[in-house]
Amino acid sequence: MIKIAHLYYDIMNLYGENGNIRALKEHFERQSIKCEIHFLTINDKIDFEKYDIYYMGMGTEKGQLLVLNDLMKYKEEIKKSIENGKYYFLTGNAYELFGKHIIDFEGNKIECLNIFPYYTKRINKKDFMEDCDFRIVGTTSGNCNFLDKEIIGFQNRGGTIHESDKYFIKINHGVGYEPKSLYEGYLYKNFLGTYLLGPLFIRNPYLTDYYIKKITKEKDNTYKFKVFKNTSEIKAYETFLENFIN
Amino acid sequence: MRIALAIIICRIANTLSKLFKKEGTVIGGYWALKIYPNVLNNIKYPKYVIGVTGSSGKGSTTELIAHILNKNNITYAYNKNGSNAINGITSLILSNTSLNGKYKKQALLMELDEKHMVHLLEHFTLTHLVITNITRDQPPRNAHPEYIQSLIKSILKDNMHLVVNVDDPLVYALTLDHKGKKTYYGMDKIKYSKETNLHNIDAQYCPICGNKLTYEFYHYGHLGKYKCTKCNFERPNPEFLAHTIDIENKTIFINKDEIKIPSNFLYSVYFTTAAYSLANTLGLKKEKILHAINIDPFIPKRLNIYNFYGRTWQMLSSKNENNLSYKQSIDYILHEKGTKTIVLGFDNSSRRYKENDVSWLWDIDFESLKDKNIDKIVVIGRFKYDIMTRLEYAKIEKEKLILIENLETEIIDTLKNKTKGNIYSMVCFDKESELKEILKKEGITHD
Structure with a gap:
C-alpha cells in the first residue's frame, strides 16, 4: 500500500495538475499495488511522516502565499521528512516555497521554508523588454541524469529561481531557472521540484515508472516489475518528441 | 487634420485588404495607430460606449445586445467579426467616425479582449462594461484567472456602469470598491447544478480574506452561490435573476419576464441574462427588449x-x-x-x-x-x-x-x-x- 498526500489540492491546482496524482495511482495499480490518496489543504493537520509521497502543484501568486502561510508551521517536520527520504514531487511554482525566500513585485522579501539555498524573484516588467509579457511561457525539454529518456513539459510562470546548487534537468529546449540558465528544477534525495507544470507524470511515463519502480523496490526488494509497452501515454510522449522537440 | 488622415488611411487599408480577400477589419486600425497613436483620444464618442468582456460568452452577449439595440432603433456599430484587440477596435471606431472626429452612431458596442482592453482603454473610457466571467482560458496568454481579474480591475473607473455576473466570485469582488453604478445579474439553481467532481475549480478561497468559500451550488466551474466561511463576502441577490430554467425547451424567467433562449447550451442563459440586464440599465422600454428577445429573436450563428x-x-x-x-x-x-x-x-x-x-x-x-x-x-x-x-x-x-x-x-x-x-x-x-x-x-x- 502506497500513501499519497495531495497537498493544497484545492488551491495549487492551476494547470490540470490533478493528472499527476492520477498518473501515480494508475501506474501503481498497473503493478497491482494499492494506492491511497489523501487530499489535504489549509487548516487540515498534515502529517509529514505518514505518507510515502507528498505532491503539490502550481498556484496563482496569491494562492501560493496563502499556502506558504499555512506551510510555515510545518517547516521543521518537512525538513526532517525530506532528510528521511520521503518522496516530494512539486510542479510549477510549488517548489519556490522550499527555497529561502521570494522577492515580490515591489521588492519585498517573503520568507519561505528555507530548506534549500535557492530563492525566487517575481518577474518584474522592467526586467523584460517593454512589449514582452512578464511570464515565462512555453514548451520545455531536457535531460536528467538518472534516466535516458528526455523529460518534456510546459512552463507558465511569473518567477525566476536564483542561486540553486542542484538541478533536475539540463535544458535542451526552452529556458531554465531564468532566461539565461540552462538548468531547471531541484533534486535532493527523493525531493523533485520543477517548473514543468501540469500533468508531468502523465506526459513522462518513463519518469513515472522510474519512480514507481524505485518506491516499490524500497518497500519490497523482490518485487517483479511489470513492463507495459505502447501505452497511449508512451505514444503521446513519443509523438510530442517527434513533432515538437526533435 | 491628423484625425482625418488617420481615418482615411484606415479606410484605404481596410478596402485594399478586402480587395485581396483578407478580412479587412484589423489592418486599417494598425496603420491608423501607426500614423496617429493617440487617434482614439480625440474622437467625440456617443452617449453609449459599451464594452463586454470576460473569459467566455462575450461574443454571444455582444451579438444579442446588438440585436436588442437594433430592434430599439438605436444606431450602433460593433465588432461583429470578433476582432476584439486594439487594432480591430480602432478600425471599428474609425470606420464609423466622420472626418471631423465625430463618431456617427448613437452607440459604440465592443466585445473586448480582456487582456488587450487595458491598452485600449488608456485612450478612451466606457459608459457601460459587462463582465461575463473570469475563468481558466488560454493560459499561455492569459496566465490565470486572478491575473485577468487584476487586469480588469486596472481599467475600472467610477464613471463606468458595471453590469456583472455575480455568480462568479472573482467578478463580484471587482465591484466591491466600485463607487459608480453597478447592476448585478445571476442564475438561480437549476437541475444540472452540482458540485464538480474534479478539484479544479478556481476561486475556492475568498478573494477578500483568503478563507475557504462554501458553495450552496455550482452551475459549472466556480459559478454558483458562494459564501465565505469567515468574512461577509457572499454572492449578493442579483437585481436580474434567471430562474425557472428549462434548458430543453429553451425558456427561462428573468425576474417576472418569461424569456426565450436561443440555444440549449447552459451558457445561453448567462448571455441572454447579461444582454437583458444591460438593455434594462440603458433604460430601454421593457416591451421592446422582450420583443427583441422573444418575438423577433436573433438567430445565433448557423449550426x-x-x-x-x-x-x-x-x-x-x-x-x-x-x-x-x-x-x-x-x-x-x-x-x-x-x-x-x-x-x-x-x-x-x-x-x-x-x-x-x-x-x-x-x-x-x-x-x-x-x-x-x-x-x-x-x-x-x-x-x-x-x-x-x-x-x-x-x-x-x-x-x-x-x-x-x-x-x-x-x-x-x-x-x-x-x-x-x-x-x-x-x-x-x-x-x-x-x-x-x-x-x-x-x-x-x-x-
Missing part, C-alpha cells in the same frame, strides 16, 4: 449540421484551453437524445499562438462521457494519443474508443461501419476544415 448517410452530424468547435466551455459542449451532447458518436481531436492547442500545452485536458470532466447513449468516441488529430490517454484515465470502456491514424483514408469508413447514432464532432478549426473537405469529396454538403 454546422450535415446529413451523413441518414445520420445527423453536428460540428461543434473544440473549445481548447477553456475547460468550462469545453465541458459545456460535452454537456450539450450528453443532453441530446438518442445514441451518439463523438469525434474529438485537435492539431494545435491554439489558433492564436504556437505554444502547445495539453494541461487543460486534465481540467475537463471527460469522466462524464461514460454514458450509455454514447456508442463510440473517435479520436483524431496530432494530439490523438494525449486525448486517448485522457479518455482511458476517465475509464471510458476501451471498446468504445477508436483511434484514427489516417484521417483521409479511415474516417468515412470508420464512422459509416463502426459507429452508431448521430455524430457530434468537437475538433479544432483546421481539423473541421479537413473533415468538411472529406465530406465534400464524399458528396456530402451542408444539410
Whole structure:
C-alpha cells in the first residue's frame, strides 16, 4: 500500500495538475499495488511522516502565499521528512516555497521554508523588454541524469529561481531557472521540484515508472516489475518528441 | 487634420485588404495607430460606449445586445467579426467616425479582449462594461484567472456602469470598491447544478480574506452561490435573476419576464441574462427588449449540421484551453437524445499562438462521457494519443474508443461501419476544415 498526500489540492491546482496524482495511482495499480490518496489543504493537520509521497502543484501568486502561510508551521517536520527520504514531487511554482525566500513585485522579501539555498524573484516588467509579457511561457525539454529518456513539459510562470546548487534537468529546449540558465528544477534525495507544470507524470511515463519502480523496490526488494509497452501515454510522449522537440 | 488622415488611411487599408480577400477589419486600425497613436483620444464618442468582456460568452452577449439595440432603433456599430484587440477596435471606431472626429452612431458596442482592453482603454473610457466571467482560458496568454481579474480591475473607473455576473466570485469582488453604478445579474439553481467532481475549480478561497468559500451550488466551474466561511463576502441577490430554467425547451424567467433562449447550451442563459440586464440599465422600454428577445429573436450563428448517410452530424468547435466551455459542449451532447458518436481531436492547442500545452485536458470532466447513449468516441488529430490517454484515465470502456491514424483514408469508413447514432464532432478549426473537405469529396454538403 502506497500513501499519497495531495497537498493544497484545492488551491495549487492551476494547470490540470490533478493528472499527476492520477498518473501515480494508475501506474501503481498497473503493478497491482494499492494506492491511497489523501487530499489535504489549509487548516487540515498534515502529517509529514505518514505518507510515502507528498505532491503539490502550481498556484496563482496569491494562492501560493496563502499556502506558504499555512506551510510555515510545518517547516521543521518537512525538513526532517525530506532528510528521511520521503518522496516530494512539486510542479510549477510549488517548489519556490522550499527555497529561502521570494522577492515580490515591489521588492519585498517573503520568507519561505528555507530548506534549500535557492530563492525566487517575481518577474518584474522592467526586467523584460517593454512589449514582452512578464511570464515565462512555453514548451520545455531536457535531460536528467538518472534516466535516458528526455523529460518534456510546459512552463507558465511569473518567477525566476536564483542561486540553486542542484538541478533536475539540463535544458535542451526552452529556458531554465531564468532566461539565461540552462538548468531547471531541484533534486535532493527523493525531493523533485520543477517548473514543468501540469500533468508531468502523465506526459513522462518513463519518469513515472522510474519512480514507481524505485518506491516499490524500497518497500519490497523482490518485487517483479511489470513492463507495459505502447501505452497511449508512451505514444503521446513519443509523438510530442517527434513533432515538437526533435 | 491628423484625425482625418488617420481615418482615411484606415479606410484605404481596410478596402485594399478586402480587395485581396483578407478580412479587412484589423489592418486599417494598425496603420491608423501607426500614423496617429493617440487617434482614439480625440474622437467625440456617443452617449453609449459599451464594452463586454470576460473569459467566455462575450461574443454571444455582444451579438444579442446588438440585436436588442437594433430592434430599439438605436444606431450602433460593433465588432461583429470578433476582432476584439486594439487594432480591430480602432478600425471599428474609425470606420464609423466622420472626418471631423465625430463618431456617427448613437452607440459604440465592443466585445473586448480582456487582456488587450487595458491598452485600449488608456485612450478612451466606457459608459457601460459587462463582465461575463473570469475563468481558466488560454493560459499561455492569459496566465490565470486572478491575473485577468487584476487586469480588469486596472481599467475600472467610477464613471463606468458595471453590469456583472455575480455568480462568479472573482467578478463580484471587482465591484466591491466600485463607487459608480453597478447592476448585478445571476442564475438561480437549476437541475444540472452540482458540485464538480474534479478539484479544479478556481476561486475556492475568498478573494477578500483568503478563507475557504462554501458553495450552496455550482452551475459549472466556480459559478454558483458562494459564501465565505469567515468574512461577509457572499454572492449578493442579483437585481436580474434567471430562474425557472428549462434548458430543453429553451425558456427561462428573468425576474417576472418569461424569456426565450436561443440555444440549449447552459451558457445561453448567462448571455441572454447579461444582454437583458444591460438593455434594462440603458433604460430601454421593457416591451421592446422582450420583443427583441422573444418575438423577433436573433438567430445565433448557423449550426454546422450535415446529413451523413441518414445520420445527423453536428460540428461543434473544440473549445481548447477553456475547460468550462469545453465541458459545456460535452454537456450539450450528453443532453441530446438518442445514441451518439463523438469525434474529438485537435492539431494545435491554439489558433492564436504556437505554444502547445495539453494541461487543460486534465481540467475537463471527460469522466462524464461514460454514458450509455454514447456508442463510440473517435479520436483524431496530432494530439490523438494525449486525448486517448485522457479518455482511458476517465475509464471510458476501451471498446468504445477508436483511434484514427489516417484521417483521409479511415474516417468515412470508420464512422459509416463502426459507429452508431448521430455524430457530434468537437475538433479544432483546421481539423473541421479537413473533415468538411472529406465530406465534400464524399458528396456530402451542408444539410
